[in-house]
Structure formats: C-alpha cells, structure tokens
Amino acid sequence: MNGTAITRRTARRVFAVSFVLNLVWENVQAPLYHPYRSFWSHLPACLLGTLGDASFTTLLYLGLVRARRDPQWFTRPSRSTWTVAAIVGLLVAVVTEVIAVRREFWAYGPRMPRLPLLNAGVTPLVQLALLSIMTFKLLHLTGLVDDLGACHGSQAAEQKRPKARGTAAARKR
Numbered sequence: 001m002n003g004t005a006i007t008r009r010t011a012r013r014v015f016a017v018s019f020v021l022n023l024v025w026e027n028v029q030a031p032l033y034h035p036y037r038s039f040w041s042h043l044p045a046c047l048l049g050t051l052g053d054a055s056f057t058t059l060l061y062l063g064l065v066r067a068r069r070d071p072q073w074f075t076r077p078s079r080s081t082w083t084v085a086a087i088v089g090l091l092v093a094v095v096t097e098v099i100a101v102r103r104e105f106w107a108y109g110p111r112m113p114r115l116p117l118l119n120a121g122v123t124p125l126v127q128l129a130l131l132s133i134m135t136f137k138l139l140h141l142t143g144l145v146d147d148l149g150a151c152h153g154s155q156a157a158e159q160k161r162p163k164a165r166g167t168a169a170a171r172k173r
Helices: 003-032 039-068 079-102 122-141 146-152 155-160 168-172
Strands: none
Touching: 003 039, 003 122, 039 079, 039 122, 079 122
16 A cells, blocks of 8 residues: 555544544533533534534644655654644634634633633633544554554554564474
8 A cells, every 4th residue: 555545544534533532522512602502403513613623633634744754653753743733733723713703603601711812712722732632642542553554564563563483484494
C-alpha cells in the first residue's frame, strides 16, 4: 500500500473517531447553550457542529502529514507536534467562537463558563484541542493504524514485528 492510500485510509479513520468523540462532547455541552430545550431538539445543531469538528481534525491530520511527511506521524509524535496540534485547535476554536457569537449563530446560556476578554465559552475552546489529540492517541492505542504501518513498512512497524526464531535456515545449521 502506498503512502497516498495509507493517508486516505487513515484520514477516514481520523474522521470517524473524531466524529464519535465530538458528537458525545457536543451533546454533553449542549445544555450550556441558549436556547436548549431537549436532546432531540438540539441534535441537528450538534450533528452540524460535529461534522465541522471532525472535518477540522481530519484537515489537521492531513496538514501534519504534509509537515511531517509521514502519514502515521501520530504513532511516533514529538512533543512539538502535539503542541502544534493543540495550539492550532485552540486558535481555530477561538476564532470560530468569537465570530459565531458576534454574528449570533449561537448563544451561550447562563451556565456556560466564559473567558472574560473574548466572551468565548470555555468548553468549546477546549474541545478542538483536546479531542483532536484524543482522536490521534485513540487511533494509535487501539491499533487501528497498526496494519497500515505494516503495509507502509514504517520504522515503527518494523520494530514491532517479532524476530523470526527457529527459521528453516537456522534449523539447518
């Protein structure tokens, strides 16, 4: 499997995992927005937000693939890569929240904790940075990318493969 196929396949997995994580987050924080009536009345807005969040995480993955030149950078990340992912997530969230609230795309309820200078909700600001990193870590920890690394022949996959003991050549000696 070539690098482009691995990137596409991993991007689909990033989107799927991110979608699930963000859908849960969106629904848990939904009562902090105004007007919140019920789970079912707020679900369409949560789904729309989730699509945007999962798309952002996928674009972040693809941007870091390009920067690191490695479709599986998150299986052996550096501290600087995690820092970049968190900062980009936070900056995108700040810009999105400030614009959306000023243009009245949505409004916060009285229980939403806010940053005073920006008047931006804390939970949506934390969301993109935290859930993007959680998405990448979950993909790695659950082994959802191990088969891709083995196909790609990455150094990490090579290190994970057990050394052949007792091969036919060794038994003949």
